[in-house]
Amino acid sequence: MIVVLDIYAIYIVMDDGRELFKRVYRGTPASTGLLMSFIAAIRSFCEETTGSSVDEIRSGDLFYYIKQIDPIIVIVLTSSRKNIESIAETIAYRFIDRYGGALQNWKGQNIFQDFQDTLDKLLDMKGVDRGKVILEPNKVLDAITVLKLNPNLQKTALALIGIKRGTIQDIIKNTNKSVDETKKDLKALINMGYVGKVASGSVEWYFVK
């Protein structure tokens, strides 16, 4: 399981709800103002009614993980709980280490954007094609789609459906194709919008919607 594909977005806000930094990796970005209003309301409600705070809110396959380390709150929109607490904590401490002084008298200036590089390095993200961090598929690769594909691509497409996400090495285990052939197939499937791609460390990952 890789972290980069699980993390959809990271929001860093002051404990009073003002946005400091936002990085959206996947999906449509939410308005930080709306998000914070909602989270503040639900947290306040839960604290009053149960005496304890809310540390995650689930919505379908995704959930918002909330970590408060004064004076900031880190919210991670993710599809996996794996290592999420330590990831959110690390992000919070890196941010505070770097901008702690500025946060004390912050008056709303946009001075945190260079945290993007730190964050991408922290998550081991690397840019892929077309200047994007993650190339998202925009179509579902299912059985009917496989039927419409050129027969040469069907084995690679099916192998990826079977694992949903994986490296070239994972894919060729089920196809007996060469690395070069598989790369060519994947490039075609990416161009058709059926397959996504992300680079993490030195490894490229491919995935279906």
Next chain:
Amino acid sequence: MKIITIHSFKGGTGKTTFVANIATILAQNNYNTVILDLDFSGPSLYYLMNVEPVSWINNYLDDMCTHKELLVNVQEKFNLPAKFLVGLANPAPSAITDVLSKGRRWQMNALSKLMRLKNILEQDGIDFIVIDTSPGLRYESINAVLLSDITFVLLNIDNFDIYGTKYMIQGFYEDLDKDLFLILNKVPIQFAKNNNFMEDVKNKLKEISPKINFAGVIPCISDVFMTLSKEILALTKPDSPFIASLKKILSDIIGITIPVEEINLDRIDTEDDCCA
């Protein structure tokens, strides 16, 4: 491990009976075998197997159970020398309509899940998975064909079926990198005995597509009809010519070593012909 999918253009071609019997023959010959019922719109194996599963394949594909909760071991019940596991589709009308309402995303996840199940079963020492499907081009049958190593398409000697199968093969199977074998099932014995007629039919079928291989002819035998789909003939009447026909197909096409009895159609009376 090999996956064998049984498909047809029309319903009523004898897929479920074929599935239950070839899977039983495989298990009788020491091959660890699993049956998966992907005929969500007309689940029938449940009635033939006469077992009460803890969970259905519908639940498995909805992530509501594990493969161990899904698969029922009928090895002891049927007194077989090898593992014989069945994963059944839920015959309740609510379950049938529930699958009908599923979207493409669910179907993609279902295919993905079945591909992972294949890997799990391979590690568990299973030799064959035999899949029953819905007739025609429905999502579950397309998923099943994509999963398979070998697909048998059953058809009856019937113009509707022959032409429907022809168009299904030309429009669907021709672009697939899959081994496809046609089987003429429930062939009236008077036709099956007529070599010229059968050769003519086979040649016409081979003209449909270069993809087509011809796997065999199964005569219409009253033994099968008389079971009223309540029993598996490979268990209750293993000497039946129907079972001999299936063994020959398995031996010829799958390449497994099983004793195959000679089928002598002259010894079958026309009164044994269920189509007479």
